[in-house]
Amino acid sequence: MDVSTFLRSRWRGIAGILLVSALAAYNLLGVVSWNRLRHPSDLDTNEISTYIRRFDELRDTLRFYRVAGYRDDGQDPAGWFLAQYAHAPTVLVQGAEPSVVVANFHSDTSTMKQWVEDNLRLVQDFGQRVRLYEGLGQ
């Protein structure tokens, strides 16, 4: 088949479909998470589940409070947002004014940790650097 016949025929339409399909298949193969497909039922092994599991015990204690303070030593607000995601419906506000304060530390030597330990009274240590303190407003 010469080029002009090809261009006039319905085969060019078929070529179009094959071309889009080839690029789509190439794109999709780059998106598939093969590792996850090998363990499809394991929904707990992911970054977010692991991070918020640290708060499970605290959440039971905190559920009687509608508002709690929040202090952490991270540079990224993600720690605060994830703590809020874990503790909803308690609203976590930045600061130490509310009657209780959630402390979520990532380091044992941070300035914020030192400040919290010097100024607030510890209510309970839940392990994994998650603690509950009495707030300044108490």
Next chain:
Amino acid sequence: MSGSAIMMGTAFLLPIAAAWLALERWWPGGPTQRSDRLLRLSLAGPFGAGLSSLFFFVWALAFDPSGRAMVIVETVVLFLAVIILFLMIFRNKTREVTACLPKSSSTAVSESLFPGRLINIVACAGIASLALVSFISRLLESPHGGWDAWAIWNLRARFLYRSGPFWTDSFSPELFWSSPDYPLGLPGFVASGWKFLGSETVLIPMLVAIVFFLAIGGLLFASLRCLTGQSAAVMGLIALTGTPLFIRHAAFQEADVPVAFFFLATTALMATYDNDTTRHRGWLVLAGIAVSLAAWTKNEGLLFLLALATARVTLRAFQKKWQQLGREGLNLLLGAAPTLAVLVTFKIRLAPPSGFFSQLSWDTVCEKLFDWSRYQETAPAFFKAMSTFGGSMGVLIIITLILVGFERSGFRQKRWLSGMIVLGLMLIGYFFIYIVTPERLSWHLATSLNRLLLQLWPMTVFLVYLNLREVGASKSRTG
């Protein structure tokens, strides 16, 4: 089957079944086609989700959402609706089953072309399966969803489900970073699912993501199959599901794919209305429902509503058909009014001022509008994002359009023009949102532009393929 599986099935299937039967019963006129059954089914999932979410909000507003009463009442109401609708359809069994369009001559041509049709089916099934596998693998990898999903949508669903009588704490200004002014379409449906189940599991938002993923693919395929032909439907579906960004964000459980569904649904239903020689008002009512559910899903839906109204007024003004414009407006409003009433109630009574608009004053808007450097930053970002969108899928789409060819007469038809005006207005609207944004411009562009373009991507694919020439067809179609 365990009790929780039955309740999960009830939470999802009852509203979807009610929406599907309502669509079966009142589907607008036209001769039969197989693909419009898929069209109804694709609309039923998200419409059912919207119905359930609206019910949740209205109930929470009127009563205490913490008890089981809401679940019991919703189950009884939907179950009765399903029975009544089923009986209505059963009694009208002899009535002609209706569809969106007469079979075009080109569709008939394509069905007689054995190699082309076979390749269509194989390519479509292959890519759709691969897309589903990619999507599911990504969904399993992030069961809590992407950043926006857990920081906004699933967080709000947790508040609605866990708070009981204090559910309005979800809109506390202290949660300013989680956009508490956003409407409750998605979180309402997720919270409703947890209510039915009686416990909180990531499976519910994952199932919601699956519903929208399947629905958007089904809707694009079915609407193009109805309005244009098989080749357009196949290529449209392949172009959409072969877009990596679409797969990732659908699996991230963000509201961008649901709102993209409602944008596409409105565009497809309006195109069907423009194509229908009987001008059945049912298409307009359905489009009204779709556009209002877009506004109930994300604030961008309100911009879409405005763009749609502007497009219709512009088209009818050119034709000087004012009476028809009034009729269209009334029927669109008929479909949209119930959801818009709920949305207005939400915005007035509960939603805190939008973080975006509350930081804008007339002076700052004017200052930014006349700041040339903002255009110098925004325009290249738009150009870059649009030209590389979808792993260069756009470039390939253009090549295939040239290969397959398109119906030139289609570019003068209202069904295409109306959608293109809406698309253009949305792009202009998004562009100027960046120009006046109170956020740091580079950060705002980097974190949201691709998602905004994704919202418009399914309707763009629909409009691109709407005028595709059917493979093997040489004559112009009418429509």
